[in-house]
Structure formats: C-alpha cells, structure tokens
Amino acid sequence: MSINGNIEVLKEDLVMFLFDKGAIKVGDFTLSSGLRSTFYLDLRILQSYPVFFRKSISLLKMLVLSHIGYDGFDFICSIPTSGTIFGSALAYELFKPHSYLRKDSKSYGTKRKLEGVIDSKSNMIFVDDVVTTGQSIINGVNSITESKICGVFVVVNRGQGADKQFKKMGIKLYSAVTISEIFNILHKKKKISNKEVQSFFDELG
Template identity: 60%
Template sequence: MNEFNSMDDLRDELVTFLYDVKAIKLGNFTLSSGIISRFYIDLRILQSYPVYFRKAISLLKMLVFQRIGWDGFDYICSIPTSGTIFGSALSYELFKPHIYVRKDMKGYGTQKKIEGDLRSGSRVLFVEDVVTTGNSLLNAIKTIFDQTENNRVVVIMDRDQGAVEKFRVYDIKIDRAITINQTIEILKKNKRISDFEYRTIKDEMVET
C-alpha cells in the first residue's frame, strides 16, 4: 500500500471496500444505543483484511498528524472490544502507550476497570471505530477524567447522529476520519447505492 495516498483516496477505497464486503449494510437495524436505523456499519470485519485494516490505520494516522500532532497527547485509550482492535494498532504505529477502559469492572483478580499503566495528569487520545450517540465513549472518558487532562477523540466513522454536539458540552473535540455523509456521497459516486437509498439515509440524518 502507498503510505502517501491522500485522505480522500483512502476514504474512497475504504468506504467502497466496506460496502462490497457488506460491512456497510442497508435495511432496518436496532443499534446498541436503541436507535432504529436504516443502515449498519461494522468495521470489525477489517481485522480479517490486513491491507484494508492498514488503510484504516493510515487514515487515522493522517488525521492525528493533521489535527492533533504527535506531541499533542501522551496515551492512546480504546474501549473493548472493537475500538481496541484499532486503538492498539494505532498505538503501535505511533509509538504511544496504550490503555483500555473496561465497560464493567472485573469481578475477579485485581478487579480493575482500567487496563494498562496510566500516569496521573496525562493527556489521552481516545480511539473508537464507529460512534453514534457517543454514550459508551463518554462513559469511558468519565472513568479516567480525574486522572487526565485535555482529552481528545478520533473515530474512523461518525454516523453524524449527535456525538460531536454532545462532546462539545464537555469541551472534548471529536475528529472524524469519515462521516456518514461522506460515506453516502462516495457510495453514490461509485454507483454502489441508488438515488432512493441515498435519499433514505439522508432523510435519517435529517430526522436525527
């Protein structure tokens, strides 16, 4: 893979590939947030396709360097399970320490909720694969809020359904590699979806 592909090129390649392998599906789906949606995005499939997984990580790297900078954070943090696939890989690529926050505290052993060695007062970059309402991500941030400062978030795919606005209230910025609006423009341009399917997703964006 050419490491010097532009972000636009990488977005196009990644989105069309995700659609072709049915990681982007159209229909009627109930999301983990309880929202009923006309489309579903599952980026976990990328771990089975190393070339495209690397394209996703390259896209995140570009986003980090353009918007935040390598010196703009001390740790990378992810949320199990799917976010950890990407967070740990990005950590490896950027030579940054990685931690993750469990959804629930372990009921055995040390009963830790944070895995890894987090120094108090650190700046943390949270990595997520797909964000809708952002509730699970916000809960993870709250878990380590008193130990950290100037937290930032990067996501591969933002469904454009309120997370950015919600996090703005907490003075936390979300940088997105791909938005759902960019996704449907790419799919329409590359003749993957019909005009009707395009309008159906657009209508959902207006409704939410």
C-alpha cells in the same frame, strides 16, 4: 499526489471494500442502542483483511497528526472490544502507550477497570472504530478524572448524537470518514440510488 489526494483515495478504497464485503448495508436496521437506522455499519471485519485494516489505521494516524500532532498527547485509550483493535494498532504505529477501559470492573483479582498504565495528569486521546451516541466513550472519559482528554478519534462517525454530547463536555470529536462521505462515495460509484441517499439525509435531519 497531494496528501489530501491520498486521503480521499484511502477513504474511497475503504468504503468500497466495506460495501463489497457487506460491512456497509443500506436498508432498515435496529442498532444496539435501540435507534432505527437506514444503514448498517460494521468495521470489525477489517482485522481479518490486513491491507484494508492498514488503510483505516493510516487514516486515523493522519487525522491525529493533523489535528493534535505527535507531541500533543501522551497516551491512547480505547474501549473494548472493537475500539481496542484500532487503538492498539494506532498506538503501535505512533509509538505511543496504549491502555483500555473495561466496560465493567473485573470482579476478581485486582478488580481493575483500566488495563495498562496511564500516568496521572497526562494528555490522552480516546480511539474507537465507530461512534453513534458516544455514551460508551463518555463513560470511559468520566472514569478518568485526572487526565486531560485532547480529543476522541474514530474511523466513522455515524452522525447520530455523539457530536453534541462531546461538545457539551468540551471535547472535540474527529472522524476519519463521516457517514455523509460514505453515502456520497457509494452514490458516486452507483452502488446506491438517489432515493436511498435522500432517505439517509432525511434521517440525519
């Protein structure tokens, strides 16, 4: 089987697993950002299922290597809490240094916002599990002014504004699985109806 064939199998396996576990749901939901959505998505359960967590990390690894290359960056940075789960595992897999940015600086001790070590003027990628508006990552990017951001890598892009925000900043966003691919897989497997698929694409505009 080709590399692309392996990727498609990994995507399908991951999507079907998440759907069967209730980590992907179709309906009417209000997100933490306040946005309304026709679908619910939560990848945090993957850490409890090593086989499928490994599949998500494999997808991220192939994504990074195909678009940036192993020598194209020096550090991996993530945003707590979910992003750190995936960022640290990917760093281990790629044998790259990992750090993470706190949402708020510590109010005690050294009052650090960055946990870990990043060399100044280094090449860096950001990693997260899911991106919606991208604001949490943008806040992180803006707090690291000396490093070059080579790209943002996520398992799933919800397709709700992050692409435009990163484009304005001159940063490329890469996703292992798009939300459109998720809906197409679920529809192909007869897990969702034509009406539900149409509602989703109407939401994306």
